[in-house]
Amino acid sequence: MVRSWLATAAAVAFAWTPVASAFKQGDSNGGDVIPGSFILQVDTTPSTLSKRGMSPFSALEHTLAAVADQGVPYTIRQRFDAVPEAFTGFSLQVGDDVGLDKLASIPGVQRVWPVRRLRLPKDVTTEDYQPVGDATSPAPMLRRGFLRGTRHAHTKRGTDFPPASAYAGDTFYPHIDTGIADLHNRGILGEGVKVGVIDSGVDYSNPILGGCFGPGCHISFGYDFAGDSFNGNNQPNPGPDPYASCTDHGTHVTGIVGALANPYGLSGAAPAATLGHYRVFGCTGDTADDLVLAALQRAHAVDNCDIINLSLGSAVGWLDNTAIQIYQDYLATVGVQVVASAGNDRVEGPFFSESPAAGLTTNAVGATDPVYLPAYYATVLGHPDVPYQAPMPLNVTGQRVLYFTSTNPNVTNDACSPLPASTPDLSDKVVVVKRGTCDFTVKLANVAKAGGRVVLVYNSQGSIVIPQLNVGTSGLQAVGSLRYEDGILLLSYYLQSVRGQVITFAPPAVKPLAPYITDNVSGGMMATYSSYGPTNDLYLFPSISAPGSSILSTVPGGLGIIRGTSMASPLVAGAYALLMSARKSDAMTPVQARALMMSTSVQVPSTFRGSTLDTVTLQGAGQINVQRAVDMRTLVSPPQLLLNDTAFFVPSHTVTLQNLESSSVTYTFSYQNARTIATYNNRYSQVLVSPVPNTISIGGPQVSFSQSKITLPAGGKAEVVVTFTAPRLAYPTIGLLPLYSGFVQINSTVAGSSSSNAYTIPYMGLAGKLSDMPVLDSTSTALGAAVPFIAAGQDIQSGPITYSLSGSQGPPICYFRLAGGTRRLSLDLVDAQYNWDATIPAVQNPAQRLAKRTISARASSGTQPFPERYADVPIIGVIDSPYYWPPRDYLFDGPNPYSDFEIVLNGTYKNSAGTVQQAPLGKTYKVLLRGQRITADPTLSASYDSWLSPPFTLNP
Incomplete structure (x- = not known):
């Protein structure tokens, strides 16, 4: 049986000349799934519970019983019933013969997801740099440490907390860049706020992190969901202690939030906050999203965290695609601020959002290069x-x-x-x-x-x-x-x-960190690795940015400098702790605090000390300045203006201002367009697997305001309509699918003051139609042969052929990749007599073995158009269809480094009832691959990229 969207061809190897490595197991889409593992959401809508006369808890138990009644042996991985109004369900481990369709049909099940792998963001390397050790294998690294004890020295004696005065005169470089130093100098240190870090474990024996764990310690709460040996594929070994010294990542992230004052001159953003850590990674490998969901549940339901940081993730593409995203959206409604790293995949180009950062209310954090450096x-x-x-x-x-x-x-x-x-x-x-x-x-x-x-x-x-x-x-x-x-x-x-x-x-006691050592090359710019957005829904991603490069923080046994959006995210989490602590009396919701942090951010230039602003799809609202967020007392909403594409353009937006000052404030409106980037570096009829985001010299949108100037009394509130005129582009420029963006600027002057402050709102739109964006990759960029294709062993099919399922090469495999995200993807078995004109020719590679790598396009063998409606295509059955809306594939930063789909063709398929069938052997078939273009009508065949294979016969 074909595993749902898991690349099952791991045993098949292709040898290029001269490099003996090629098609590996797909990892972006198929390989992100842990075999036989599923998250099931129980239907606890009020109408359903009322009809069945159940509580959420009894509904969960009845659903588990229904799983057993269906003859499905299972083991419970995690239960999600602590906050039924957020998410009620469980994750299961089942046999390979149990698919998503079978679980989704069980009474009481509302939605099903396979359990996905989540990763620590890819290590950032720089030009000629090759690390001796890294965050997942740090053993060879030098520990310039000050700690001489062992884990047995961890006691419950408590932490000796430095006084608030120890943080005055803060010159730690990321804090100078972001206004954190100003707040530390006022004694604002995050007191009274609980911050939970979900990561790879923490070495709390490091004295800068308090030296112990539990009540009275700086790291006072947490849990280990993983254990040392967990790698994402095996059984976790949970326990109450989140300690880990085999990885740097979690300790480094935790230090950025809350490192205590020390002789070296660094500290955490919120050193007086109450800190906790939830370990979801072992010493090596990945984690599973049901563990992360369990950690989110515990952080909220058990430990009452105000802020949760997640410096982890994988490509997701969409806003509402995972159980974690559902849970995080709920958390914002009950006062929890969720902060997550946007990813280190800038090389992959636009439309590469990651989970759990992508969300309606989640703070997705991009990374900047700090102006100052540790020295x-x-x-x-x-x-x-x-x-x-x-x-x-x-x-x-x-x-x-x-x-x-x-x-x-x-x-x-x-x-x-x-x-x-x-x-x-x-x-x-x-x-x-x-x-x-x-x-x-x-x-x-x-x-x-x-x-x-x-x-x-x-x-x-x-x-x-x-x-x-x-x-x-x-x-x-x-x-x-x-x-x-x-x-x-x-x-x-x-x-x-x-x-x-x-x-x-000199030792640090004599000469600690040198203040104001500047980065004179890229300081103040977006980091070269920070991922592009937006989401496939054209939602802002990342939402905000912070210094993430050359960040000095705690590691097991000492200090270390690491770079990545993983480092930017906890700085933002700490900044929120300062904001919540300083403005507690305002009782802002997470949505309001997020909008305030975004509107008071500082925009990032596209060149070193330049005047052109970088694209919003890279910097979000800009780099945080929490001092401005604490001191500036106007609430601006919404936090972003989403103009959509040309097919669904939204020209008018209402901006609301609420004056919280004790005096009247005068506001004036203006705007500044930012750098426009191309989604593709050639017109979309010649799709590239990985877009190259070149800057395009086009005029941005024109912006007008219903009122260009307005004065609000103390406590006053007003609305201003902002109207956009989209840039008009001609072919072929529009074929690059340009993403344009900029900022509405709102200058405010308090009555009686001679100075002013500026609030900003990012805007973004696509100069083209999302429905024109290709979905199926048709190039040879990743695999060395133009996809899609079918191959057995090293031989690519180039015409009619007979395959022996029991032959030495094994069954044939269909290889394909996604150049864009899609909400509907299907590989179907069809009769060999059909010859439609698909969007991609049936044969693009000449008859040859893969090692030759010569690419030659051939004309389509189709003789008639597809039926007008998607449902009218006469398929025999579905070979495979994903359980979720897949993002586009990796080309550079995936584990291989590319990713692909590799589907075994052994004659099995599912009929219209979802029952697995075996196609008669000895007959000739084709496979039909279809991917819906974003925003296109799913009922029409013309809305899909498609590929119809050459005919093949399956023999025993």
């Missing part, structure tokens, strides 16, 4: 101190002499080859190497082989910040990095010295 000072004899970057001060004592492996600042391959025999003894020196050409690990190894012990790598001119460097197994004692300008300055000192330039490194 410590090195003392250079006879010269001003020079800042260097490392998680903690280098553990180097005494005086050392500088040595540059090359004094040519233009060298591109410094230390990429073994150092020459003439190199002096390096064991007592600080060796300085320039970045470029080869990986950092190669440079460090070559210096170590020449006797070096301490290394500083300085950046290339114009390159983004060097990530954290680690000694790994090189044998080095310590390694750090320098900005380009600091490397050049140090080189000038070196060249001026006659006897050798002396340098020393």
Whole structure:
């Protein structure tokens, strides 16, 4: 039996020449599903409960009994009955012969989802950087730690909390960028707010996180839903203690929210908040969305969290596609603010939203490069101190002499080859190497082989910040990095010295983090990895941004610098804790607080210190500034203006202003268009698998206001109508499906004040029709052969063929990919006599083995159009159809790195009643693949991308 949308062809391998790897198990769509696992939502609508005379709890038990009555053996994975008004249901593990259709037909079941894998966002690498260790396998990383104990030192003695004065004079760089430092200087630290982190576990023995777990400790509540050995596929081993030291991610995220004051100069955004952690990942692998749903339920129902952070996810495409999204939308109605990372998949292009970040009320957080950077000072004899970057001060004592492996600042391959025999003894020196050409690990190894012990790598001119460097197994004692300008300055000192330039490194108590060290390349811009939106529903994604690159925070045994939207999200969660604590008396709902945080954000430029604003599909409402959110007292709604596409264009929007000041306020309206990007880098008739978001020079929309200026008294409220005139584009520009965006600007001046504040509302629209966006990929970009196609072994079908199901190559497999999201996707078995004109030719690859990789398009063999209506196509039965609305496939950042669908064709299908049937063998068939284009009429055949295969005969 074909598993529902799971790539079952893992055993089939294709060998390209010369690389012996190719078609792997699909992971974006099929591989995101955990076999035999399902989440069932029980129908607890009032009318249903009233008709059946049940409570939500008895309805759940009756539904479980109905599962058993259907002869379905099962094991309960998780129960979801703590908050029946939010979600009532359970997740089950069943046999491979039980499909979604069978479970959905059971009395009492409202909706069914297969359990999906969720991942920690993909590790961000930078140019020539290859990490020695990473967040999922950190063992080789150097721990420049201050902790000497073990987990057995974890006691319930409680945390010695630093006083509020310890956070005054905050110069921690992400806090300066976002207004958090201003609030810390006022003593606003998040007191009275509960923040729950759902992540990979936390090393609470780190003294900066309080040193213990439980009542009286800084990490005072939580739960482990996973256990060390859980990898997403096996049985979790839950327990009450969320401790984990085998991964960095959860500890780093938790520190960004609430790290306590310490000698190193960093702290969490909300160090006085009450913190908890829910572990949903083991030491390696993925997690399951039913575990995350269970963690959300516990965080709300058991621990009463005010804010929940989730730095995890996978591609989803849509707003209402998972049980988690349903639950999160409910949480916003009962006072819980949910914050989630938007993902590190910018390379995948637009329309790549991820769950659980995508949601009507969830804060989906993109990442910016901070203006300032983490650095410590090195003392250079006879010269001003020079800042260097490392998680903690280098553990180097005494005086050392500088040595540059090359004094040519233009060298591109410094230390990429073994150092020459003439190199002096390096064991007592600080060796300085320039970045470029080869990986950092190669440079460090070559210096170590020449006797070096301490290394500083300085950046290339114009390159983004060097990530954290680690000694790994090189044998080095310590390694750090320098900005380009600091490397050049140090080189000038070196060249001026006659006897050798002396340098020393001070401990943190003497010289903690250096304030105001600027990133002069990309500081203040969107990070190069932060994912694009919008959702397939044309909803704003991400909703907001925050610094996520080069973030210094806690890791097991010390401190570490990590980058990603995973780091931006907890900063926003901490910012919300400050806002809720400071404005508790306003009793704002999560929706109001979200709108306030968005409207007081600061817009991000598309170039370094440029004047053109970056696209809203990348920055959302802009980078948070929580000081502005605390101090500015006008509520602006809605938080975004969604113009839709040209087919469903929404020209007029009502903006509501509510003045909470004690004086009258005058508001003036204006607007500024932002960067417009292309969804495709060629017209959509030549679809690319992964869009390349090029900037397009087109005029943005024209915007007018029913009132350009308005004065509201204290407590006053008013509405202003904003009207848009969409840009008019001609072919072929409109075929690029441009996404245009910008910001409505509302300048406010309080009576008697000489200064003003600006509120902003992002707007976004598509200059084209969503119904024109391709769904089925028809290129060879990912697989080296144009999809869709059928193959057995290494042979792609190019004409009529007979397959033996018991042959050495096994049954044939249908390979296809999605270039766009769809709400209806189906692979059907049809009679071989039908020859329709599908949108993609039946044969695009010539008769050959896959290793040759030559692509040649062929004309369609169709001779007649499809029937006008979708339902009128005479299919034998459905081979496979997804349980959910699939997003488009990965090309770069998936586990393979691409993803695809790989459906085994063994003659099984489901008839109109949902019963599994076996097609008679010895007969000839075709398969028909159809994907509905977004917003197109699902009843019409013309609304679908389609592919009709060449005929094939199935023999035993």
